[in-house]
Amino acid sequence: MKTVRQRSKRSLLIFKMMYHLCRLVLGSVLIYASIDKIVDPAAFGKIIFSYQLLPDQMINITAIVLPWLELVVGILLVFQLWMPGTIMLINTLFMVFTGAILSALLRGLDINCGCFSTSGGEGSINMITFFRDFSFIVMAFFLLIFTFFPQKIGMPFQKD
């Protein structure tokens, strides 16, 4: 596999700082996003229903489990634990979230995002919601590259 030549100490440091920044931002976002949904899973269920993506039988179980998954993954990210598995999961989660928003926008649905609140205070989803979530995918993807393919960005392979 062709690799980028080894980077200078300065750029290695910048990449490491970016890694920790992305990790802390995404971890905090996930923890914050989980709280309201854990408190009111019924309201979160309504929001999941409004996306019209899951079959009826999956809505409540998703409303019960997904917020806890966000919380657990958020805590693991903040404390830098089990990073390979956590990073795989956040990439999957953010792709699913962004895909759901894009799909709802393309179908012209006028619904609450349910991203950070179940009360409707966030307002309807729009392109800003999509680009915000897309920026999370970019950060998650950077963490993925940093963890699994460090040589692609000229980093030495990570020891864990």
Add this chain to the structure above:
Amino acid sequence: MPQKLSKPLIKGLWQLVIIVISAAAIGIGYNYIRNKPLVLVEGWSNQNQLFDKTGKDISISINEAKYHFEKKTALFFDARDKESFDIGHIKEATNLPFQDIDNYFMELVGNIEPETLIITYCDGQTCNLSHELALFLADMGFVNIRVLVNGWTEWKKANLPIEPGPF
């Protein structure tokens, strides 16, 4: 697959499975000990959502809404954002964007009698802004709140009076 990559990948997959199972166990366990646990499998429909906190059905049909519009016995509140409202809305409806309810509430709703019939609407079969707005108004003491499901689309389909442009 290079050996350097396969090791963290396999490790990551194992961790992923354990994290998902743990989160599911915590979530289901916590739901079980809650005061009002959510049923794990439940039927969902639009009508399921259209009940107030006392279990009363608050949906209104397009014909009933039309009747109240013609008799001028109801106020129509559009729960969508200002941009959507400005493009078009039910004639004489008031824009009360649910996401900005705190900014608009006193100015637009403050002088309305609690017994007034209020019909909220938004757009799309599963749009829940109108339902959220209806529940909010009910919490504020209004006793006669109804929701016109998929209101904007239904209203246009029925060829009832609309107004383009800002309110």
